[in-house]
Amino acid sequence: MNFISYEFPIFFAIVFFLHWIVRGRRWQNLLLLASSFVFYGWLVPWHAAVLFVSILVDYFLALGMSRLKSRARFFLWFGILLNLALLAFVKYYFSFNNSLGLWLDASGLPGDIFLARKIILPLGLSFYILKKIGYLIDVQRGVLQPSSDFIAFAAYVSFFPQVFSGPIDRPQRLLKQLEEPRVWKPANLYSAWHLIVIGLFKKIVIANTVKVIVDQIFLLEEPSKVLLFVGGLGFTLQILADFSSYTDISRGISFLLGLETMENFNQPYLSVTPGEFWNRWHISLSSWLRDYIFFPLRRTLLRMRNLPDVVTQSLPPLVTMFVSGLWHGVGWKFIVWGLYYGVLIVLYQLIGLRGDWKPAGRFKLFFAWLTMFLLIVFGWLIFRAQSLEWLWNVLVRAPLYRTPQELIASFTLLVMIAFYASLLFVKFLIDRHWEDRPNAQALYYAAATVAVIVFSNSSSPDFIYFQF
């Protein structure tokens, strides 16, 4: 089930009313837990079983850590390895299966059985695995008391608005709220409605429409450079609209259930450095990587006295972004995409431009922004390309453009992308300049709702970040 499916409003209406009818947080949490498993296992029930077992194991490991302090490190590493093994199995299942099948085929053995088998693997695993690993590390570090309330812990991990695509909320925020009583107040509605409207608008009107253009361009055998650039701009818009829409709807739904979850995007395309971009893009993932990979690695390197500064400065961002690349997908292009950002962060640091750097003067600011924006677009080209070979081929061999017709088509597609981008830009301007004018805000949201009705279809493509 997903947020824009027909079943979801019915499902949520039932959950919403029951949630506020039942009294006491224990019943509310039990309801949230049950509804999360229904939501998660809607299409493939055994996915919910995998989720349940993995929650159960980590719950007892965390309790074990607090009771047997001498073995806490063992429990932690056992838990981390178990989670990573599950993640790796799911992420690499298809490529391993195909390789095994091809190898058997080449050896004259029946490899077809491996090539032919296709099962639907659990979605959103990368998100809840990170939630659980973060929880285990915090308990082992002693910054978090393990929850003795299994229902609350399980509801935190499997929380249905977040289970497929995050945000990867920390236990200190979400689990804490789940362990406290919740009562309905109108502020829940006032915080929620506009997030749901803008989320649906971004997904149904912008992302799904731009997707059609982007998919066509990236299917081409060898698009010209101009067309590739248009496709890159399109995907830059599509992925922001798609992914941030999920977060918006997720946060809106959470508010309606009396829970405040974290923001995941803070106008990332306004960044002027790669460090700033990662502070604004997929914030819950970048802060997770920062707290559990970047800082521990840097601390470790700093303790090694003989290491040159360039190593202690460069290695943490490179390793962190390498892990980020691995997390995003299987294949070299994701690793290269992660390392690309690692190298960018290192290069910016080497010339003295850290994440919080802001150039003085409008011209410098504009130039810094434009440079970073183009670097982001290039990053998305690596991410969206059919393969690295395909991208390399287009960048090296393809002409700037082939025919005047191609320029006309590229211009037309660019205008269409710009039009859908402008719908978000208008929102940005209203937020920045007319935040205190309720009419402008209300008018925008009303128009967005009408657009959602006009653009709605019986079926809609899934959210991009489901696949991670």
Place this chain on the structure above:
Amino acid sequence: MNAKSVFARYLIFLFGMLLAGNVYLPGHYNIPYPQTLGPQFKANVKRDRIDAISANRPAVVLIGDSVLYLGIDQQALSQQLGVETYSIGMPGFGSAAWYLILKNVVLGGSHRPEVVVVMFRDTMLTIPEFRTTGRYFAAIDDFAGRREPLLTELAFVNRMNPLEKLAGQYFPLYSARWELREALDSRVRYMPSSLLLDCSAECTDEAINSIFARGLVDAVAFNQAVEDAGETLYALEAMDFDGKIDRSFLPAMIQLAQENNIKLVFVRTRTLVFPEYSSEPPALRNYMESLDAYISGHGAYFIDFAHDERIKDEYFSDILHFNPSGMQAFTGMLAEELKVLLKQ
């Protein structure tokens, strides 16, 4: 800013917009109220194909999608059969378009061919809604008359959930959404190039089509896209023949052919989605057995090339389509089968 006040104003604006839309749109787009469910079709069927059939008087008409378009050499087929043939294979067609072509194009003129061949793959014949909306709708509309109750029911109304049905009938903003999107899309698509590049709508369409022609699409990426789209064709529900047959165009197509003394031949083509019989899902095998029994039991013909060993892997340019040498080989194989039928 007061959150309550923004919410209240939002509701007022939204109510105003919905009211205005509901009053204005039915008149503007000539939509009856309550609206009959399903899309509005143009009044007339496009005549070029009907006229071509009347003029050429083919003994064999072939209907299909890009697999037919890239898989059969019509001239070679005519030569090998010694009769006139006519092929209507267009990329993106599904069973809804094939039903309309049979009903309104093949049977729309005075000439009746002896044989009509429908080339399909896997479960396409019993998924009536496959490729009927979005950019495929224009092709459907070309072959549809103003009133197409079976098409509307099977391809459009059956797939709607109760909420959509309600909105489609009583909520003009929703029922006019295709027209509104078309209006917006054509403005965004054509106006800038018309104003700035002096390029008309036709010129813009031609430019876009020149880039996205099938031949320029990367085979690997295309295969992946086909596989992704193929989830519709290989869903368990889609492979439940007994559950799908009564809600498909197949019975109507067979009935139309019988009423007009036409031999209707369903040809299942080979693809590389499941190249070996053993790699096919068991549900698909069962489906094919049921389909074969149904077609043969109702006086039509079923020819299955799906696992024909004469069709080699090197005949394919991607997992669905033949390359030129594959086209020649497959044309010959189909001709052999059709010769037998034409003699009967």
